[in-house]
Amino acid sequence: MAIDHLDGELLELLAREPRIGVLEASRRLGVARGTVQARLDRLQSNGVIRGFGPEVDPAAIGYPVTAFATLEIKQGQGNDVRAHLTTVPEVLELHTTTGHGDMLCRLVARSNADLQRVIDRVVGFDGIVRASTAIVMENPVPLRIIPLVKQASGD
Amino acid sequence: MAIDHLDGELLELLAREPRIGVLEASRRLGVARGTVQARLDRLQSNGVIRGFGPEVDPAAIGYPVTAFATLEIKQGQGNDVRAHLTTVPEVLELHTTTGHGDMLCRLVARSNADLQRVIDRVVGFDGIVRASTAIVMENPVPLRIIPLVKQASGD
DNA sequence: GGAATCCCTGGGCATTCTGCCTAGCACAGC
């Protein structure tokens, strides 16, 4: 469950140079190949490593605008709203949060004008009472995990 | 820049089974290996594929609590706040958004009690006027990209 | 109508990595 120093270094190495194989990683870390293999297996069956899926940049496929929308949900409509938002491709992420039946979702759009269309589609649903949207201008800290991994593995 | 149908299928395949290699992917897609290799190279130099870093689950390394904090920033303090938040490992993501010098950040913590410590550390900084935090309870739609990819590649 | 260009195919090559195995060693807990 907890990860040790070697796990931390392995994760950091994989994050920096994902294409390297088990053999190369073992060379870099100065341990035996079998060790790296065992650690990787453990991290994956542990659920620490969820996968190695390609990170796709929405901007590069034509969706340069990102926004966060806070949705106020009518009591008892949570499941319907979830199902509805799942069908909208521009909804990249959805969370339910503390508060008065609130949800937070991450949206992308082709342009600011297109964002209006997306929002209309998102909120054009019965269970949603109100929505407030914040458009992202800059992303000073892109989604990262390494600093946390280092802290969790004892620096 | 735009991606075609084959690109879309390739991305979807890689997202579903990231461990398969170029050769296996070419077999699945029914195209030549060189084609897959060329597409992958192009997608990566295009920036469509940012990388293949391991997706680490914060919950699995001891940070099961996620929250989003909206920060109100004192005029002109943006850079200092950014620098400050970058040093906090529990800040996984930071965006500046439209509004009155607002920022939105994603936090994780070891527990609800620990979240208080994280928030104190985040807002214990001069440039931050006010913070409002929403704790995530459920995550009905985890960060996803495939539906958008399919839409962008013409279904 | 050509000609040039681009993309894909299908194949070949040496090198490298993988998955799987064995055996020995050090260290912890019971």
Added chain:
DNA sequence: GCTGTGCTAGGCAGAATGCCCAGGGATTCC
């Protein structure tokens, strides 16, 4: 003292990679 666990070090066959080439359609540009 014994057992289990984790790491090292090595070996092996099979598979994949990176890189190369020649050829064929399709498209675009003169």
